[in-house]
Amino acid sequence: MKRFYALAFVLGLFFFAYGQQPTEPTSLLSPYPNPATHTAHLSYSLPLAAQHAQLKVYNLIGRQVDQLPLEQSVTDIQLPVQDWMPGVYVLYLVVDGKEITSRKLVIRK
Numbered sequence: 499m500k501r502f503y504a505l506a507f508v509l510g511l512f513f514f515a516y517g518q519q520p521t522e523p524t525s526l527l528s529p530y531p532n533p534a535t536h537t538a539h540l541s542y543s544l545p546l547a548a549q550h551a552q553l554k555v556y557n558l559i560g561r562q563v564d565q566l567p568l569e570q571s572v573t574d575i576q577l578p579v580q581d582w583m584p585g586v587y588v589l590y591l592v593v594d595g596k597e598i599t600s601r602k603l604v605i606r607k
Contacts, residue, residue: 533604
């Protein structure tokens with residue numbers, strides 16, 4: 499038991515010394531189906547400490563076409579894309595104002 503506390507203490511000092519905190523995994527899996535025609539399915543995970551999370555969607559010229567709030571308790575969403583123009587879109591997972599990761603989604607009609 500003492501070894502465990504010693505290791506935890508050393509790891510805590512290491513993260514403190516370098517100004518980093520251990521983080522929980524945050525992810526956005528690739529949407530499917532891809533290409534999509536009517537609905538795209540997305541799976542994501544958020545850190546427990548996340549205050550505000552959202553999915554922002556941009557077309558290739560940089561115009562934001564959609565924005566969805568994400569909840570901690572939900573890990574899968576359906577993104578309705580039937581009204582979007584055919585093309586390539588970039589999905590950004592934004593947690594507490596920071597872009598964490600992105601994925602591409604192709605829309606076909």
